[in-house]
Amino acid sequence: MDSVVPLLQRAETVYIATHISPDGDAIGSSLGLALSLGAMGKRCTVACADPAPPSLSFLPGVRMIVARPPAGQDVIVALDTGDTSRLGALYAPKAFHGRPVINIDHHLTNTRFGTINVIDPQAAAVGEMMCTLTAALGVSLNSMIATCLLTAIVTDTIGFRTSSTTPRVLRAAANLMEAGASLADIVQQSFESRPLPVLRVWGNVLSNFHVRDGMAWASISRDILQQHGVKEDEIKGLVNIMRGTENVQVSALLMESADGHVKVEFRSNGHINVAEIAIALGGGGHRAASGCVLAGALADAEQRVLAEIRKHSRP
C-alpha cells in the first residue's frame, strides 16, 4: 500500500471508480476513501455505473456518486473491481490511459489492470484495506469515514460471519467504532430492514426449496416477483439461509429478471469452491459466495446450474 501513498499525496483531483451492481464494500470503501482524501484537501469524484442500492442510502456522501467516466483527474483509483469489464460504462479506455490507475482489490482473480496493483486476497473486504490506506495517509478518522468503512467490512463479511473474518478484521472494526461508527445502526440498515413483500417471497421459497445430496436450490419466477411487487436485487440473504440447512454444503438461488435473464447466487460452506462453479457459467466471485447471469428459460438455467454443481461436488 506504501507505493500508493505518494501518488495520492501529490494528486489534486482523484477519480474513484467501483464495480457495477455495487455492494456495501464497493460503495462504503469508495466513499470512505473519498471522504479521507477530501479531508486532505483533494477534490474527489466517486463513480459507479449503477446506482447504490437503497439499503446503503444512509451512507454519508452517497448522493455525490456519479455514473460518468473519468474526465482528466490526476489519478484514477479502482476499488473492489476484479477486471475492467466490472466497471461497466465507466470504462472508457482513452480516459483511463495517460494517468496512474491504482487498482486496489481483494479478489484473487483480479486481472492486475492498474499501473499500480494492490491485491490482498487475505483481506475480508476492500474496506479493511482502506483502514490500512487511511492510516498510511495519516488521515484522522471521523465518524463519517468510519461509518463508510465499517459498512464496507460488515456487508462483505455478512456481519463477521464469513470465514474471511480474521482477528485483524475485528480489531479494525473496533477502531472504526471508536472513531464514531455505530455497528448496531449499520447492521440494522444493511441487513435487518427488509420490506414485508420481500419476506413474503422468503416465505414462499423456504416453504418450497429443494434439498438433495448436500445441495439446496430454488428458482424464483418472474410471476412470483411481480405478484409481490419485488425486484430480484431485493432478495438478499435468502441464499445464505438455504445454505444453512442441516447437511447442505452448497446452495443456489435462481431469479428470473425483468430483462429475461436468470440471476444465480451460489453459497458454500467452504468445502466446495463456488467461484469455480460461477466461473464455469460465465460469472465470478469467492470460494464461499459467487454468482452468474444466465440467458434462457428459468427451467433450463436450473438444469445447467445443478449439472455444474454436481460436476464440482464429485469427490
Place this chain on the structure above:
Amino acid sequence: MDSVVPLLQRAETVYIATHISPDGDAIGSSLGLALSLGAMGKRCTVACADPAPPSLSFLPGVRMIVARPPAGQDVIVALDTGDTSRLGALYAPKAFHGRPVINIDHHLTNTRFGTINVIDPQAAAVGEMMCTLTAALGVSLNSMIATCLLTAIVTDTIGFRTSSTTPRVLRAAANLMEAGASLADIVQQSFESRPLPVLRVWGNVLSNFHVRDGMAWASISRDILQQHGVKEDEIKGLVNIMRGTENVQVSALLMESADGHVKVEFRSNGHINVAEIAIALGGGGHRAASGCVLAGALADAEQRVLAEIRKHSRP
C-alpha cells in the same frame, strides 16, 4: 472481579451453575470457566437443570454437565443467572448456604443473591466477563477455553449484531480467535445450521405473519409444529427476522408448547423496552430481547400479548 480471584484461587472444588433453558452464553461461560479452573488444578462441577441445546453439542466439555445441586464444594459460582428461581432444580437453599456463592451476571435485574455479586450490565455477555476473569486468574487461554467463551459472546450478541456489541467485545473476540477459537465454525454451528423442517416452519410463518402499527407478530400452533416434527425450542432467530420488517419496531412470536403453555419471544429495535413488556407478563430479559411463558389458549395469549405491547408503545 478482583474480589473473586482469591476465593477461586483458594478453592479446591468449585460448583458452577447456570440458568434453566440454557443458551450459548450460559453453557459457553460455564464450560469456559470450568476448563480455566481445571487448568489451575481445581476440580469443577458444571451444573444446569436443563440439558444444553443440540446446537451447542460441539462445545468441549458439554458432556460433563450435570443436573445435580451442589454437594459440599468449596465455592459456588452462578453464571448468567438473574435470580435463584432461574437455577430451577439446582437451587437447594441448604446446599447453597454455609459457603461462598459468587454471582456473576450481566442482567440489570439481577437480585444480587450471592455473597459476592459481580454484575456488569454493560457486558454484552457473561462470556465477555469471563475473559476478564480468566485474565485476572492468570489462565493462559487454550483453544478449548477460547471456543467456549467466543461461543458465549457470539450467541448472546447474535453474532455481534446487538446494540450491546462494543469495541471491547470485538477485541475480546479477536483475542479468543488468536487463542485458537474458530469464529466461522462457531457461527456455523450456532446459527447457520437449521434442520429443513425448521425452515419449513419459517416459510409458513413468513408467508402469514401479521404487521400493523409498527408491530409484527405470529402464533405457531401445536398442529403446525407437530406436522413438521419440530419442537418449539428449535425455532430460533425467526423473531429477529420478523422484527427486521421495514417500519417494524417490535416483534412477538408465540409458540404453543407440548405442555399446553404458550412460549412468547419479543424483540425490539431498542426504542420500545421489551423487558418491561415481558416482566408485565411474568417473564424477563433485556431491552431489545425478552420472553415469557403464558398459560391458556394460543388465541387468548395472542390478545394479551398484543394488548401489552400496545400499552408500552403508546407515546
